[in-house]
Amino acid sequence: MSDGTKPKSKDEGVKDDGKDWKPALAELDHVHSLVRTANSNDPGYARQKAANKLWVRERLDALLDARSFSEVGSVTGTPVYDGDGKLREFRPANAIMGFGRVNGRRVFVTADDFTVRGGHADGGIQMKAPAGEIRLLDGSSGGGSVATYLTMGATYIPLLPGLNQSMYALSTVPVASALLGPVVGLAAAKAAMSHFSVMVKGLSQLFAAGPPVVRQATFEDLSKEDLGGWHVHATNGTVDNVALSEPDAFAQIARFLSFLPQSVFELPPRENDGGTADPVDRREEALVSVIPRRRARTYDVRSIVRMVVDKAQDKEGEEGSTFFEIGATWGRGVVTGLARLGGWSVGVLTSDCTVGGGALDALGSQKVARFVGMCDHFGLPILNLVDQPGFAVGSAAEHTATIRHGASAMAALWNASVPLYTVIMRRAFGVAGGAFADPSDGKNTRVAWCSGDWGSLPLEGGIEAAYKRELDAAPTPQAREVRMQELLDQFEGVRAPLRTARQFGIDEIVDPRDTRRLACEWVEHVYTAVLPSRLAVKQVAYGWTGRTPVGQGYKL
Template structure:
């Protein structure tokens, strides 16, 4: 239900009344008009489309009753002959401050009920104001994006009688925000052009399945280039949840708000602070017995990484980011003895966990996120190397992969590696900085080298193997050589040479990681990184 608008009162106070009450009554009337957004019909249509209005969204996102709106009076007004306000259409961007988990944030959202959220019905200064406010007050920013592009319709040429070089008004604030405050952007409808840019120019971008689409340009524009296409086919979650345009896809707006709140809970309000410790909820000495069998002895057999992560971090504290794309890499935020940390690992179900081009991109962005906001990183390493093969080469794996390794080397946050299985090739070698203190543990399942023994044997002993005519004899010889090589592949031999610092019982990992988090906490340094941040 939209609020009723009070009747106008005379703006001229009676002689006996020497206060400004009439103006306050007028203020309340105008605020009530803003509350009505695009009017009952448009609000009804928004609801029928399975979407909340921008005001309902802000209310759901923020702590109850904490929204302090700025610029509610901005909009298009018409006046009657008596100079009395007769009609008012609010600007289609609602913004202000509020609180999430009792911490102040800035929130701004498009109002799709007014001209479909299009920029030509907005007052662009409001959007820029929200960005600047987040930057200068050093507050996290949440964008609720539900609008079309930055330009008006081509119709504006008729009224303006001129054209213009497209500007990116206030974009410098949006870019600077990435290096200063956590930015979460939610795609909550069909989002094109500048709207899509506002989604992606963030640390954490989400879209709602079925109701949100993201594109450079929508179907009407695309139709002229490559024919008719439905908006969901062009920019639905099945596309952008798999290519990294958004980090995660959710099924409902409520889930998007819950994820936003949770994401922010691990981060400081700005780079000028470090994250607060959460109330410790789990025993730092907890040793889950099953971890001793978590990695299969058969090296060709895969295992599930997520239960291992969940066993090591504080109970229920793991928030995976980007589960749908670059899936060989597994990234998420968690807590260790209450301290927020980043957890990097790989999924052996995805080509053995080999970093592909897109997995490498995901790692780069994740490590940059952790470094920007001073989150210590735990890397659970099982890395057979960058993806090999023709498809890998065509995807440019080595460039993206080496960029990820550069990100790891540029990061200055405390870093702990746990070698849980494979460490091979350049991809494996890049699991941590090659110059900083190697704060590292290895599980007894660790296997490493420039090339794995399997596969390496056939290349290295080709002449000897080719001399054997009989395939059975060949296989027998391969098995024999492999066994010989495997015998020296024991991690104990590596530890003898101090080429790996410690071999640990996997069940001791959580206590050791909690120790790491406690040692790392005072080493976190507030302040901007020299590297800045790119989306």
């Protein structure tokens, strides 16, 4: 770190004798030294450190593989020369961009430098506003500042620099955003327009406009954290995940990208070419008893996911899971994430019966639609573990437009062109149950466990509706209860999943301990026999040439 003095370049003081280009190279080297060396006397840098935030180049070092960053636009900025024409100081643009590698994977990254005018447009160069594959957001990312009006001598129609590139990047490559400070205006929109976003607890906030603007508009006097902290946006679905620190956020982005292809024109990568230490025929005895015999009892669905997908080895050699959950803090009745089966990347979709019984509510529906859409976009087959009691009901469900959002989830499942492997673990009731249990009208593989329980309505509520007059005619409450139990006993014999299987209403009833082996066999077939032809159609349709444009025409 600098002591506040100007760094010296190796060719500083070179005189121009007209014989070669050393003077120009000396100035280039001097500018690089200025912009790439932290200046502890700079007020913006001091504020960054006082807020316990990493400097922008420290962030790049933490995110990218060592010595892999190749900067684009490294000398973009505003120079100040003295009377002799020598460079006295240099204010860089507040956006850094370039290529690097994350665990060996080549990426294009843009990073906001909040130390330069807080990330506002008057601290940047509008030509330097590309949309990177990875975005490190801290400020407005090219958004406005009224101070620009005085500099220009006029106001202007709002510009959205880089938005066109943002849209193009979203259509072709995985885009991940880390929120690393106050993320405002255009930056907030960029965060929402990502395939994966993560904010740091206690460090980052997101809002369309900050507290001063809100105070004038709505007369609310709110802190940044109260207005747009993680407890707001990580629970309403604007942001996917929460990190405990900046390095944790970078690690989550790296893990997210590890499951996805370089672009929509390629297959998702296989880990170690399938050389996993976890046998595909591993059988977990706990799966036999994980679903309670008493249907009203809950269980830990994430433990099921971890038992079925590939295990992983961390750096200390302890066994973990390849399951990477996305959106754990919002739409909590639905569980989504990425994992591996036999080394292959898959999406994981299921429900959490400990949250509202696992019923599909408005936020859960939005979560399903977004997640399934992302998997379909990047060609990730989906492991679909079903325990779906139906849509959430009641006044709260109606006020939040559950059915409208639920219809979007149904459409995403129905229209998905990637294969799904559906395992009905327990309930599949009503419209929502049907959407999850048969998402493509027979196009995909579907099996069930002996704990399966399905129908147009759950028996208990269905009997109440179908036999209401008879039950209400009972002479006493006790007699009504006795008749209700008699009816339940009559129906109990026909609700067993084996009855459905005998009529070929389900492809197969399987031993839960065989689920991993069957799913691994399925995904192997999908990646070798199904996805390549699907990909070939897309490559031809879009005239793919083998390289994917990103940013301002730069190619991965």
